[in-house]
Amino acid sequence: MTHETPDRMNRRIAALAALAMGLQIIETAIPSPMPGIKPGLANVITLIALLSLGWRAALAVTLLRVVGASLVLGTVLSPAFWLSLVGGLAALGILAPLVRLYPRHLSALGLAVPAALAHTLGQFLLAWTLIIPHPQLLLLLPPLLLAALITGVVTGILSLSVLADPRIQRHVRPIPPTSPGSPISPG
């Protein structure tokens, strides 16, 4: 279904997952009012994976980065793990309908911002319903959303800049793909 060999695809996924893991680990150093809820810097990688390699790659990158980061940080199956998993899946979830508007109506920026907001909102809802159902937790939501908005803009611009690189452009194709195995750009 792609013009990549499975080997190349896997290597690309692995490389992107490693980058995403790195970003997620860096994010743990950012102070957050609610530990575990992060703006979602690693979504830039998810977005690039989605737009250049497809859905399966994006999902693989997300799962690999969540599990990998938690293994390195020692947070496997802890609340932080579930929070980052839900965040990643929520971001993917909102990208599903929105990506149909790409690239005609939305650029990567218009995808990154909702992805970041969904990421944070998903994390917050998980924290609020299952982990700390405390009425006062709601007070943290507005600053978290603001951070997510800013992160979304930043990741969007980063994604735009990466995807504008002609070397990447060869791999970017509109989704859903027009036909299996056909390269889109002239190369």
Next chain:
Amino acid sequence: MTASAVAVLRRWRWGDALVLALAGVLVASSFALVYAPGWYRMGSFAPGAGPTHLVITQAGAASQMVPLTASRRLQVSGVAGITEIEIEPGRARCLRSPGRQGICEGAGWLERPGDIAVSLPNRLVLQVQGANPIFDSMHY
């Protein structure tokens, strides 16, 4: 750098502006709603002011942490009898405890981080804490 900046700008779409505007509205309204006084009882709380859980320390046992969320009653049994604890969102108190002097009950509602009630007959300390335990030890 300018080349990629131009490349970035060329990629903007009208949908982006719409998305950004909607996102901005979402974030702004979350501030307005959550911090407005009187909305859903949230406006009256200052962020981080109240305690988030009750720590029950019984001599010889590991501390128990009970979140101060739903209203409920707890019973802790000790050597002298049963200590009843009442919990409400953001506060807790010793409702009834063995001991003739009523010291535990007399502490009243524990509603600021650090507030403490002690039941010596049951060898029990109740302390409400915020997100971080602030004190290394309590002097009383």
Next chain:
Amino acid sequence: MKRAPGAIRIHPRFSWRIGHRLLPPLLLLLALGLSACQSGPDTDRLSFYAFGTLVDITLYPAGVHDLVRIESELSADLAIMHESWHAWEPGSLGRTNQLLVTGAEFSAPPSVLPLIERGQELERLSDGLFNPALGRLIAAWGFHQNEPQGPPPDAQTLQALLVNPPSLRDIERDGVRLRGQHPELQLDFGGLAKGFAVARSLDRLRDLGVQYAIVNAGGDLMTLGQPPGRPWRIGVRDPRGSGVLAQIELSAGEALFTSGDYERGYDWEDQRIHHVIDPRSGRPSEGLLAVTVLHPDAALADAAATTLMIAGPEAWPALAQQLGVEQVLVVLPDGAVELTPAMESRVTFQQERIPRLRAPEAEPPPHAP
């Protein structure tokens, strides 16, 4: 430019092939470094019942001590001290009391001798306000039982007890040999024993290899060492309620002791009968709700807290100076707080309080013409 199959150029200047080798170790270093930034409690807490009260031990740093061993050794030590120094149950002090009233010479039990020595010194320093020889008076008020209760002594009993009150001067001491010289002498080291017990527990922790700890016995505490990089943070409970009155930061080897009317006592016909008995009146002291003393000597802090409560709201600053304690805080019945200048710099009030400063130099001595 040759590129290996599958290489992705993320940025023209960043060569993926090199980065691809550096990245894993870099990430690992970064992760290790960042995991050190995790915050959380940096102390272990132990609590158990000993010495007739709740004992709470704070150990720094977390996770390095053998908590089980520390608890068992400390509680064993404190059990021995509790039995030796018990004011009314059989033990070394009980035997000493029996032998003192016979008037015969005897050898002091080794556990009791330090208390007697220190007690005699403190009695001199306090002009007799600190008097651990009044066990009979304290028993008359119903305090020689686990749950103190009335009825309080009637006027005749009190009168009889105050006619010729015993004191530690009535103990003749020659090395380890003692002889009692008063038939009503009964030792009760309630205002001194806990200070000794806390200091001894710190010694025991030091022997066990602990460097930084707090021993807290029923609220009275002393520090061992100070964690590198931060002071010990102590919360002071409001004596009349549950809130935190103030916060005090302690450094290495400082003891914080409080004597209060809310600790041991009972109510009798609308009157609060508490365990700090004024030797002059024979009745529970009046005028001060609580006294808190900060001092490097735990025994002195313990005795001073009790003695200053007896001294009362007018005389306490001068007596504090006499006893050699500079850092004192007192709470008055109306909730007002007074403290010495040296204490003022140590205490941060959490509740809205305007404390009054009391310094002995600023006031005329009590017996000025």
